[in-house]
Amino acid sequence: MEPGPLIFINSSDLVWITFAAMFWANLLIIFLGWLQTKTVVHILRVPFRWLAPGILLLATVGAYALRNLLVDVWVMFLAGIIGYLLRRTGYSAAGIVLGLILGKLGESAFSKSMQLMDYDFFGFFSRPIAAVLLILGIAAIVSGIVSEIRGKEMQKALID
Secondary structure (H helix, E strand, O other): OOOOOHHHHHHHHHHHHHHHHHHHHOOOOOOOHHHHHHHHHHHHHOOOOHHHHHHHHHHHEEEHHHHHHHHHHHHHHHHHHHHHHHHHHHOOOHHHHHHHHHHHHHHHHHHHHHOOOOHHHHHHHHHHHHHHHHHHHHHHHHHHHHHHHHHHHHHHHOEE
């Protein structure tokens, strides 16, 4: 079997079996999801003071079970403490998670792009689409910083 546009001609039976399997799998997932919804609703009724130790226990066991290293458990606890402190100070958890996930991809793409541009950063501005995207990104960052500063100044003025 060779993947590509000819797979529908050379292996049509396999393709249609895969489509049928995906169709039935989706139907079963809908049915099981409908059944599980009733169970999950009951979990939401459990008070957090009872649910939190169970979550902590499962997370600890999961962190240790992956590589059988106690260091992974300490990293999990440290990340939890840092996440708690960041949440208390107003940072967005979603933004931090996105940054952690996309950071490595962005860094890799940036280094490849810099190699293509012979390490000339201003070469990005010679390409119109790249220049527009860079300018919009910089403008978004600057506008966020300016609005945050103005918000703090207004808050100080209201307090005084």
